[in-house]
Amino acid sequence: MKKTTQFLLMAVAMLFTTAIIAQSTITGTVIDSELNTPLPGANVVEKGTSNGVSTDFDGNFKLTTQATAGEIAISYVGYGTVTVAFNGSANLGNITIKPDNSLEEIVIIGSGVIDLAEDRKTPIAVSTIKANRIQEKAGNSDLPELLKSTPSVHTTQRGGFGDGQMFLRGFDQTNTAFLLNGQPINGAEDGKMYWSNWSGVLDVAQAVQVQRGLGSSKLAISSVGGTVNIVTKTIDKKEGGFIQQMIGNDGYTKTSASYSTGMSEKGFAFTALLGHWRGDGYVDHTEGQGQTYFLSFGYKVNDNHVLNLMLTGAPQWHAAAGSADLIDFLEEDRGRRYNSWNATNVDSPNNLASGVYPGGRNIYHKPVANINWDWNINDKSSLSTVLYGSLGRGAFVQSQFSSGVATYARGSNNNHNWYGLVSNYNNELNENLSFNVGADVRLYNGVHFRSVNEFFTVDSVSDSSIYNGGAYEVTKAYGGINPWNILFNTNDDHAQRLHPYYDYEEDINYLGVFGQIEYSKDKFSAFFQGSASTQSHVRTEYGNSSTEGKGEKSETVNNPGFNVKLGGAYNINVNNIVFLNTGYYSRQPYHSDLFIDDRGSNQLNPLSDENQKITGIEAGYKYIGEKISANLNLYYTIWDNRIDYDSEDTDDDNIADVFYSTSPIKQVHMGGELELFARPTDNLELQGFLSVGNWEYDGDVTLIKTVEGGGAPVEVGTSYIDGAKVGNAAQFTAGIGAKYEILPRFKVDANWNQFDKLYGNANYGGSEFSNPDNRGSIELPSFDTVDLGLSYKWLLGKNDQNSLQFRLNVNNLFDEVYLEYSDENKHVEAGDESWKGVNVENRVRFGYGRTWNFSLRYNF
Structure with missing residues (x-):
C-alpha cells in the first residue's frame, strides 16, 4: 500500500512538472x-x-x-x-x-444596446464605414452620400443642405431604421429623417454600419429595407484632439475643434467637439449655416461599472430647393442649379429674405442627451442601459405677400419633446448558449402650429378665422431665423399663433420588449429574435376647438405589434461561411396614417386600423481570405397591407373635408448583392460591389373617398399599378473603389459608381395609372459618377505622436449631368418634347455637378 501511495504521488508530481x-x-x-x-x-x-x-x-x-x-x-x-x-x-x-472594414474602435459605452453585426455569430448583410473613412469622405455632404458606395444604397441630394435622402433595397427612409447609439431617431409621427437636423453627426461618428434587410437589431423598428447604426464617440482612453479647417465649392467653409482628456487614474474622462459651417449651396439661393456641439462626460467607477453622459446638437438653417418641370431647367439656359422656389423684392433687416429669397428656409435645433450605464455583473452576464431625451424646436419659414410685397415671414413649427429608455440584459449560459432580454420605452409629444417669425412691412397680422369664438390679431414674432432663438423663444401662446386650423399636438407612447437566444457550437450557429410592442396615439386639436384654451382630444388609439427573426450559419471552414435568415414583422401604422388631416380635424382614417405585414428571407455566403474577402447576399421581401391617403379642401375654409385612401398596397422587392474587398499589396486596397434588384408593385389598388365626419367609404376608381416599378432608387448599381499609398502616408483614392434602372415615382393617385393600358413607370437615363480623393499625413512632434493631415475630395469629377429623380411618369408620346428620352413635362430635380472640398487637420 505504501509503495502504491508513493507511486501515485510520484506520478502526480511528474504530471505537474510536465505541465509547468x-x-x-x-x-x-x-x-x-x-x-x-x-x-x-x-x-x-x-x-x-x-x-x-x-x-x-x-x-x-x-x-x-x-x-x-x-x-x-x-x-x-x-x-x-x-x-x-x-x-x-x-x-x-x-x-x-491594421484597420479592416469594420469598426474603428471598441465601443465601450452602451455596447449592450447598440446592435452591431459583430455582436452575433450568425452573419447578416452588412457594410461598415470606419471613422477614418468618415473623416476623409464626409466633407460637406450629408450622411446618405457617404453610403452611396455600398450595395443596394441609392442617395439623392434634393438641392439644399441637409435635404438628402437615402433608399435601401428600394425602400425610402421611413422604412429604414436609423439608430444613434442604440436609440431610434426616425420621426415618431411618420418615420421620416431630416438630415439637416443631424448635420453634425458625422463630426462625432465613430462608425456607421448599414445592415441591409433583416439586420441584427432586436428592437421593433421600421427596418423593412434595413437598419443604419450610427455610433458616436464616448470615452476616449487617450488624451488628444484636433483642429480642422475645411473649404469647398460655392463658398463653403467649416471649422471644427475637439479635445479629449483621456481617462484619468481615477476613471474620469471628458471629450468636447465644437464646429461651425456656412455655405451658399450648389443650387441657386440655397445658402445655409449651422453649428455642431458634442460633449461627453465619462466615469469608470470600477472594472464593473462605466457611466457616460452625452449631449450633442446641430442647430442650423438652410434654404430649400424646389423641383420643377424638366422644361423649366432647359429653358433660358437655367441649368441644373435652377431653384424653382424664388421670391424677389423682399427686404429683411435680419437677412431672412434679402434680395432674392427662395420659397422657404428650414430652421431647426434638436439637442439630444443620453446617459449610458454599462454594468458587468460577472464573467457571464452584463446589463446595458441608455436613458435619452431630445427637444426639437424649429420651423419651415416662408415669406408671405400682399399685392406683390412681402409682409411677414410665416413659420410652420414642428416641435417635439421625446424621451426614451433602452435596456438590455445579456447572459452567457454556457460556452454554446447565450441569451439577452430588454425593454424599449418611448414617450413622444409633438407640437405643430404656425406663427410669425419676423415682420417685414407690417406690425401685426389679422386673421378673420374663428378662434375659440372670435377673430384675433397676432402682434408678436418668435424665433426669427436663428435656431438658438427658436429653441429658447418658443411660442406657447395659442392666441399668438396663425391660422387656427393649424394648431394641434399629438402624444405617442410606446412600450416594447425584446429578446434573443443564440446557439453556437463548432461550425454551426443559430439565433432566434422576437419583440412585442404596443403604442398609443392621442391627437389634441386647438385651432378648431370649441373648448377655449384647452383643446379637444381625440379618442385613444392603441396598436399592438411584433416581429420575429431566426436564422443559422455554417462555417464550412475558417474561410467560408453560409447563412440563412428569415423574419416577419407586424408593424403598426404611423401616427400620420391614423389621423388623416393635420389642419383642424381629429378624424381617423377608417382604413388604417390594421398593421402592415412585412416578410423577409435572405441567404448569404462570406469568404474571408488573407488577400481577398467577399460577401454574396440574396433577398426576397414582401411589404403588404399598406394604406396611403391624400386629402382635398372643397370649400374656402382651408380645412380638408374629403379624404382619398387606397385599398391595401403590396410591394415585392427581390435581388442580389456582391461585395468584394482585396489587398493585393500592402500599399493597395480594392473594393467593389454589384447590386441587382427587381422592385415592383404587386396588384392594382382601389381609390376610396371618405367624407369628413364619417360615412361609408366610396370607391372612386382604380389605380393600375400592378407590375409598375418602384421609383426613386436605381435597381441596378455597381461600383469600384481603390486606395493606393504612393509614398508613406500619401494616398490617392477613387470611386466609380454606375446607376441604372432608375424609375419615376409611381404616384398611384395620378392620372398616369388610371388607364389599364398604361405603360408603367418611366425609366430615367442611366448615369455614372467618379469621385477622387488625395490625402497626406505629416508626422510631427516627439515620437511622431502629432500629425498634420491634408485632404482633397472632388466629387463627380467629370461633371456628369443626370436626373436624380422624377415625381411623375409622363411617357413620351407622339409630338412630345423630350430630353434623353424623358418627357420634359415631368417634375424632376437634377443631381449635383462637380463639387469639391479641401481640409487641413492638426491632430495632437
Missing part, C-alpha cells in the same frame, strides 16, 4: 498601424484554446501559454487579426495590426 515545463510566457506590445501608438484592449489568444488576455493601456500583454510552441492570434474590433508563431518563452516586441 509545457507552458511558455509570451510578452509583447500591440501597435496601431495608422496612429503608430499602443493599442489598449486588444485580445491576445492562444490559437486552438480559450486561453487569452487583453493588452493594458500601454498596449502590453503577458500570456502564459498551455503549450511550448504554437501560435497566438491578436485581434481588435475594427482591425484585422494578426497571427504570430512562438516557440518557447519570448518577447515578441512590437506587433502592428
Whole structure:
C-alpha cells in the first residue's frame, strides 16, 4: 500500500512538472498601424484554446501559454487579426495590426444596446464605414452620400443642405431604421429623417454600419429595407484632439475643434467637439449655416461599472430647393442649379429674405442627451442601459405677400419633446448558449402650429378665422431665423399663433420588449429574435376647438405589434461561411396614417386600423481570405397591407373635408448583392460591389373617398399599378473603389459608381395609372459618377505622436449631368418634347455637378 501511495504521488508530481515545463510566457506590445501608438484592449489568444488576455493601456500583454510552441492570434474590433508563431518563452516586441472594414474602435459605452453585426455569430448583410473613412469622405455632404458606395444604397441630394435622402433595397427612409447609439431617431409621427437636423453627426461618428434587410437589431423598428447604426464617440482612453479647417465649392467653409482628456487614474474622462459651417449651396439661393456641439462626460467607477453622459446638437438653417418641370431647367439656359422656389423684392433687416429669397428656409435645433450605464455583473452576464431625451424646436419659414410685397415671414413649427429608455440584459449560459432580454420605452409629444417669425412691412397680422369664438390679431414674432432663438423663444401662446386650423399636438407612447437566444457550437450557429410592442396615439386639436384654451382630444388609439427573426450559419471552414435568415414583422401604422388631416380635424382614417405585414428571407455566403474577402447576399421581401391617403379642401375654409385612401398596397422587392474587398499589396486596397434588384408593385389598388365626419367609404376608381416599378432608387448599381499609398502616408483614392434602372415615382393617385393600358413607370437615363480623393499625413512632434493631415475630395469629377429623380411618369408620346428620352413635362430635380472640398487637420 505504501509503495502504491508513493507511486501515485510520484506520478502526480511528474504530471505537474510536465505541465509547468509545457507552458511558455509570451510578452509583447500591440501597435496601431495608422496612429503608430499602443493599442489598449486588444485580445491576445492562444490559437486552438480559450486561453487569452487583453493588452493594458500601454498596449502590453503577458500570456502564459498551455503549450511550448504554437501560435497566438491578436485581434481588435475594427482591425484585422494578426497571427504570430512562438516557440518557447519570448518577447515578441512590437506587433502592428491594421484597420479592416469594420469598426474603428471598441465601443465601450452602451455596447449592450447598440446592435452591431459583430455582436452575433450568425452573419447578416452588412457594410461598415470606419471613422477614418468618415473623416476623409464626409466633407460637406450629408450622411446618405457617404453610403452611396455600398450595395443596394441609392442617395439623392434634393438641392439644399441637409435635404438628402437615402433608399435601401428600394425602400425610402421611413422604412429604414436609423439608430444613434442604440436609440431610434426616425420621426415618431411618420418615420421620416431630416438630415439637416443631424448635420453634425458625422463630426462625432465613430462608425456607421448599414445592415441591409433583416439586420441584427432586436428592437421593433421600421427596418423593412434595413437598419443604419450610427455610433458616436464616448470615452476616449487617450488624451488628444484636433483642429480642422475645411473649404469647398460655392463658398463653403467649416471649422471644427475637439479635445479629449483621456481617462484619468481615477476613471474620469471628458471629450468636447465644437464646429461651425456656412455655405451658399450648389443650387441657386440655397445658402445655409449651422453649428455642431458634442460633449461627453465619462466615469469608470470600477472594472464593473462605466457611466457616460452625452449631449450633442446641430442647430442650423438652410434654404430649400424646389423641383420643377424638366422644361423649366432647359429653358433660358437655367441649368441644373435652377431653384424653382424664388421670391424677389423682399427686404429683411435680419437677412431672412434679402434680395432674392427662395420659397422657404428650414430652421431647426434638436439637442439630444443620453446617459449610458454599462454594468458587468460577472464573467457571464452584463446589463446595458441608455436613458435619452431630445427637444426639437424649429420651423419651415416662408415669406408671405400682399399685392406683390412681402409682409411677414410665416413659420410652420414642428416641435417635439421625446424621451426614451433602452435596456438590455445579456447572459452567457454556457460556452454554446447565450441569451439577452430588454425593454424599449418611448414617450413622444409633438407640437405643430404656425406663427410669425419676423415682420417685414407690417406690425401685426389679422386673421378673420374663428378662434375659440372670435377673430384675433397676432402682434408678436418668435424665433426669427436663428435656431438658438427658436429653441429658447418658443411660442406657447395659442392666441399668438396663425391660422387656427393649424394648431394641434399629438402624444405617442410606446412600450416594447425584446429578446434573443443564440446557439453556437463548432461550425454551426443559430439565433432566434422576437419583440412585442404596443403604442398609443392621442391627437389634441386647438385651432378648431370649441373648448377655449384647452383643446379637444381625440379618442385613444392603441396598436399592438411584433416581429420575429431566426436564422443559422455554417462555417464550412475558417474561410467560408453560409447563412440563412428569415423574419416577419407586424408593424403598426404611423401616427400620420391614423389621423388623416393635420389642419383642424381629429378624424381617423377608417382604413388604417390594421398593421402592415412585412416578410423577409435572405441567404448569404462570406469568404474571408488573407488577400481577398467577399460577401454574396440574396433577398426576397414582401411589404403588404399598406394604406396611403391624400386629402382635398372643397370649400374656402382651408380645412380638408374629403379624404382619398387606397385599398391595401403590396410591394415585392427581390435581388442580389456582391461585395468584394482585396489587398493585393500592402500599399493597395480594392473594393467593389454589384447590386441587382427587381422592385415592383404587386396588384392594382382601389381609390376610396371618405367624407369628413364619417360615412361609408366610396370607391372612386382604380389605380393600375400592378407590375409598375418602384421609383426613386436605381435597381441596378455597381461600383469600384481603390486606395493606393504612393509614398508613406500619401494616398490617392477613387470611386466609380454606375446607376441604372432608375424609375419615376409611381404616384398611384395620378392620372398616369388610371388607364389599364398604361405603360408603367418611366425609366430615367442611366448615369455614372467618379469621385477622387488625395490625402497626406505629416508626422510631427516627439515620437511622431502629432500629425498634420491634408485632404482633397472632388466629387463627380467629370461633371456628369443626370436626373436624380422624377415625381411623375409622363411617357413620351407622339409630338412630345423630350430630353434623353424623358418627357420634359415631368417634375424632376437634377443631381449635383462637380463639387469639391479641401481640409487641413492638426491632430495632437
